[in-house]
Amino acid sequence: MSATEQHENAGTPLDLHDGSRYAASLRLSVAPMMDWTDRHCRVFHRLLAPQARLYTEMVHANAVVLGDRERLLGFDPVEHPVALQLGGSEPALLAQAARIGAQWGYDEVNLNCGCPSDRVQAGRFGACLMREPALVGDSVAAMIAAVVGLDRAVPVTVKCRLGVDDDHDFDRFMAFIDTVAAAGCAMFVVHARNAWLKGLSPKENREVPPLRYDWAYRLKRERPHLQVVVNGGIASMAEALAHLGHVDGAMLGRVAYHDPYTLHRADAALRGVQPRPRAELLRALRPYVEAQLAQGVALKHITRHVLGLFHGQPGGRAFRQVLSEGAHLPGADWSVLERALAATAGQRRAA
Template identity: 80%
Template sequence: MPMPDTAANSPDPRYAASARLSVAPMMDWTDRHCRVLHRLLAPHARLYTEMVHANAVVLGDRERLLGFDPVEQPVALQLGGSEPALLAQAARIGGEWGYAEINLNCGCPSDRVQAGRFGACLMREPALVAEGVAAMRAATPVPVTVKCRLGVDDDQDYERFLAFIDTVAAAGCATFVVHARNAWLQGLSPKENREVPPLRYEWAWQLKRDRPGLQVLVNGGIASPEAVEAQLAHADGVMLGRAAYHDPYLLHRLDVALYGGPLRDRAGLLRALRPYVEAQLAAGVALKHITRHVLGLFHGQPGGRAFRQVLSEGAHRDGAGWTLLEQALDATAQRRVAA
């Protein structure tokens, strides 16, 4: 089966290289402030927005929903939805806003998503997903990709998973981000769906062997440099989720290991964020909306608790500014010396 070029029509020359390391779209977490931090930590990684429903893109406040800082590139827009015509409109708008990729969510298992007939339940409707992908590709020159699970509920049939991939690939999707677990649509919460269904990386690896023309990125439970190295022996890239959020310095270490460059210390990285923080404060953004994403920067380090405590207690106060982050760094340094 002929496969489309995985980097065709990309608006950003860094897009293809960024596939080796990416940060998953995470609701309420990967907002624009988070992505600016992650870009600072990982200059080469691919970043994703939170999932945005196609209807919201078409009808909602686009600056609030779609706005991003140019420094974030390459950044991808993840869409939710199942109506091909609506997905096409949203994809066109996303392309016009400058996103480097439009990703369709076929993996979220939440009740709200199921009620809207999108997310993981779409794995039961491969023809509809293919129709949506074809409509999106016709609407924008930006690459269209799919994030999916291995299947839903107690589905243990690799051939069914492969048939889903083949149907969607035939519509022009060349890149699949595979969260290597099933999604349970009844009986498990979204949190449990990230932890309870067993990981089966071997399905993603087998997909890459069976369909070498596709770009296969693996997601789920990857939380160390050793785990990343193991995945890259079998797939084109890895996508980190909560590990990159709770321990953001891991993201920096991985970017250096995969792409080269100097390994910078945590305090220096945070201070490099100062111009962005001060610009956002001047624009009326409350400090707490930014600092919540940096709480894990000293994860596992002496003084990490003091760092989090200073920010958590002070960022919500009126007039909080950059000085608070310096206070947090000072508290961290003092604890490290004491240790």
Template identity: 80%
Template sequence: MPASATIASAMTAPAQTSPPTTPDATSIRLSVAPMMDWTDTDCRVFHRLLAPHARLYSEMVHANAVIHGDRAKLLAMDPSEHPVALQLGGSEPALLAQAARIGAGYGFDEINLNCGCPSDRVQAGRFGACLMREPALVAEGVAAMIAAVGTLERPVPVTVKCRLGVDDDHDWDRFRGFVDTVADAGCRMFVVHARNAWLKGLSPKENREVPPLRYDWAWRLKRERPDLQVIINGGIASLEEAVAHLDHADGAMLGRAAYHDPYLLHRLDVALFGGALRPRQALLRELRPHVEAQLARGVPLRHITRHVLGLYHAQPGGRAFRQVLSEGAHRPGADWSLIERALAATRPSAGLAA
């Protein structure tokens, strides 16, 4: 049977089971944003050790890559990562449906559609933030994905991550109309990066910083559409900010703050879900089995240690910790002993030779 016929069949056949419409409410209170080149499986395993209750997201993967690419690499996931979501890029409903079905089959707990990335490459492929101007197409894609995963033995929710608008779209009704159109297709959870995306004139980095944040729009969406799950994303840089958003929405999603200061994730997990704060070195040492397993598979140490460089952010010894890892992780034969050296360098009496 041709692939197109298989996709169509998956989209139109009656679902054997009904996919859950939303993720578990507890798991979305704290989450880590999908970040290109950063939130790979090694990063997520580390973040899971820091935040046992947080929801984790993959890097964005284009639907075509999932269908035709190296799935073992693109969809790599350690069992410890759950709950973890796969973020897809794309705009063709049939391809999104096939990719969603593959991702759910690989064990991801949620399939999330990217409607917020503003990069030129993404725009050229007609996906990401430019889809904010095509709510009917997004709704069609969401419906196709829901139908595709609904026939699986373990169906999963389909969600959307979006902006408030693009360029000079500052019309509340247009934003709410986008959400309502997509919600009518079956999406019940929206991760709202609470600023516009500028499709021309700003780099992706500038798009994360220059357009003003308008959290009040996301809060208003939750007030006016209380049946939807609304997650706030964008510019959240402290424990206090993240906790404050929970008065207005279902969850807070951290991005670069969690990556550059990963201990913040641990502090948030403890604040929101209970438990006692653990020392940084104890948390990092729990990563050792994963590191050694990856080394045995031929993964260079630098691919893992790049994700832990911020663990001692703004702490005594933090610079020495980063220096030991940065200078040594690329060397042939680098192994766990280098990480122990980096930890030793954080002690007040230690030097880099420790």
């Protein structure tokens, strides 16, 4: 089965008037992750999760306006529903980038108000925007105005933290939400931790600040008209599904990349179908791989995203080893993946 055949609605932009499909795509999503969720990764994730919403890596608004748009924004139609995440803090520039993203066919434009890296702090965007709700509100309003009048509705959403540094005031968090919601944002992806702008690396910021899912749950209770998606520390299918009893959606991050079969199992559970075997899922990627190879894309750029498919399984290490050693060689083709699957099968039989 090809990637395009995975889902009957794949390959078409998300129709926001189709309430059931829109709601389904919110229930499970994959977080934007720098250096990971590129177009090859997203096609693989679409095979694993036909209904999930996918997000690009964060792209700065200035790059969208002035840079190589095909390289930065290009995506395969099978990725729908797919959202573009923007970074930036200048309303006019964000508005331009949002309109460009919508014209390129993205189903959502998301503003990053959660990344804590030094680079985003230096540029006055990302998590430091949690301290400037009025600026975020102005940015969201400008972005919404920029996409009005296009052929289809494209929502502007925000991904945020609970606060920054030692700010543990729920009322301040709600004031941020209310200010941005008043500007027209109806959906918030809440990474349920604070962001520490000093003293912690981006990796530590994903692990050290304590998780407080109860803040996201309370946000949904007190503002039921808003769509709330929770993110941060979700490490299993059971955890993802449990969140859906409190909020509109669960966003998987690192687990979707390091153990992508978890993403598949969660999507299958939500659709009420049996999970497919790992080898079958990988072979469904073959038409895409061969099409990319024909365009001159090196195999290693695709296979780096599938290394975790057999995570925790007999033969998982052999699978990764074959791919790691073979995909970077000149002329590497689909046969490398078949050898990796064969190594995995041999290990499973031996076990």
